[in-house]
Amino acid sequence: xxxxxxxxxSILLIANIDGQDDxxxxxxxxxxxxxxxxxxxxxxxxxxxxQHTHEEYDASDHIKNSRNCxxxxxxxxxxxxxxxxxxxxxxxxxxxxxxxxxLTGAFYPCMTKLRQKKSKKCVxxxxxxxxxxxNWRENRACLKWTIREECGxxxxxxxxxxxxxxxxxxxxxxxx
Numbered sequence: 001x002x003x004x005x006x007x008x009x010s011i012l013l014i015a016n017i018d019g020q021d022d023x024x025x026x027x028x029x030x031x032x033x034x035x036x037x038x039x040x041x042x043x044x045x046x047x048x049x050x051q052h053t054h055e056e057y058d059a060s061d062h063i064k065n066s067r068n069c070x071x072x073x074x075x076x077x078x079x080x081x082x083x084x085x086x087x088x089x090x091x092x093x094x095x096x097x098x099x100x101x102x103l104t105g106a107f108y109p110c111m112t113k114l115r116q117k118k119s120k121k122c123v124x125x126x127x128x129x130x131x132x133x134x135n136w137r138e139n140r141a142c143l144k145w146t147i148r149e150e151c152g153x154x155x156x157x158x159x160x161x162x163x164x165x166x167x168x169x170x171x172x173x174x175x176x
Contacts, residue, residue: 025082033083036075040085040093043072047096047169050103062104069097092169099165107159110151120146133171140167 025033046065050057072093079085103111117123122142125135140163147156 029079030083032075033079033085036072036079037084037089039068039072040076040089043068043093044096047100050100057104062101062108065097065100065104069093069101073097092172095165095169099162099169102159102162107155107162110147110155110159113150114146117146117150122146133167136167136170 046068073090076085076090076093080087080090114123114126118127120142122139123146125139126143143163144156144160147159
């Protein structure tokens with residue numbers, strides 16, 4: 001049986017419509033990639049949960065988050081382009097993991113001090129963030145000065161890029 005070139009090209013285009021590279025993705029690798037994608041979704045969900053409950057997180061959570069992030073990052077990177085895993089997914093995962101690891105790790109001593117300042121609106125909003133992009137951005141100046149007063153300039157300088165990461169993720173999610 002002979003296929004016309006137009007039919008062959010159409011079949012090839014339809015086969016690759018999901019962005020998969022057939023040389024790289026076979027059914028087994030696609031199942032593995034989808035499993036990795038599930039892991040990635042769990043980590044991004046944990047990031048969302050932390051937005052509402054990070055006051056309760058402690059150093060033991062840092063270890064769990066770090067392990068989950070490491071596994072998801074490695075797995076997703078190995079299967080990018082296969083299944084539902086895209087470069088954009090990996091970028092979001094990296095950003096969320098960096099933020100969570102910093103929050104439950106190096107920033108933890110400052111967060112402990114901030115818990116005691118929840119009478120300030122911006123600190124209360126920080127601990128009860130609903131993921132509202134505008135609210136998060138509006139609190140930046142107050143949060144900056146509170147962190148500097150309670151924890152020192154060094155903590156704000158360390159936290160500032162992570163504040164931006166969190167803002168990017170929150171605002172990205174609010175635009176979807």
